[in-house]
Amino acid sequence: MQIVLKELKRSYGTLHAVDGISLTIPSNTVFGIIGRSGAGKSTLVRLISLLEYPDAGEVYYDEVRVDNLPKPELIQRRRRIGMIFQNFNLFSSRNAAENIAYPMEITGMDSEAIHNRVQELLALVSLEGKEHAPISTLSGGQKQRVAIARALACKPDILFCDEATSALDPQTTHSILALIKEIQKKMALTVVMITHQMEVVRDACDQVAVITDGKVVEQGKVTDIFAHPASEVTKDFLTHLIGVDESEKENEKMVQWSKKKGAYTLRFRGDSTDQPILSKISRDLGVEFNIRAGGVQKVGNEEIGTMIVDISGDAETQQKALDALRSENVIVEEDQL
Known part of the structure; x- marks a missing residue:
């Protein structure tokens, strides 16, 4: 199910929560929408999922406009949409x-x-034997698995995940993201993940849109965004992500030698992460690189390496070093000190 947004707008008084967003979400993929708190991402997902009407603009599912459906048709369309929330939204009075x-x-x-469908879904989310368990007895990860099963009950063609892992510890988050990716492939779903966590985008999404102040500031394949972020907000997300030394993935830590x-x-x-590029440039040009931090992350099926460095020498020598780096397909960003 492809989703196309055309100039969507939604305001609350003087607050322009969604301010002219146009976006294409491909079918059969995991698409991330990331932004800081207040960026407009939760309002955007309510518009895309037909929980709210836009003030202006259009929403299409597979070339069929859906934001202006009459109420009976809107109800039927919503039944083919699954939603997973941060706080699970389960009934405490009901068992799993x-x-x-x-x-x-x-x-x-x-x-x-x-009954048959419930048993099928319990097996899908690895909760066999938990059907009679009171919700209060389940762990956070198990509760989210119940919520995922419930979201899939009516065989949706779109699954929205609104901060679905924010309340979970890192290890449980990895398992839930792996489950969502597995389900997406099995059911050929279009999955839209709303998040403020770049780790979620890295580990689960194929493509991503970055929003701030109700606007899309950057979008594309996750590997491209990680390798060459264009907006300041994306660079800030990546800086905080790679600076986390408590990563569950030991080989993906950003090791810092200097604060x-x-x-x-x-x-x-890709392959450039394994090449002695800095050593070669240092030898050829006589410059020195002071490496303050460095690390490699797996993004999709590709490795993205990051280094934070100073370069010795005068302005001309530094420029030669930067040109040499770029000739080796290294992406160079000048940081604001």
């Missing part, structure tokens, strides 16, 4: 199976079909 059954009950499905900020950020992509 009864929570999963709820959306099927309100559509009038017969009890035997509901001082370097003059340049270098980004290496």
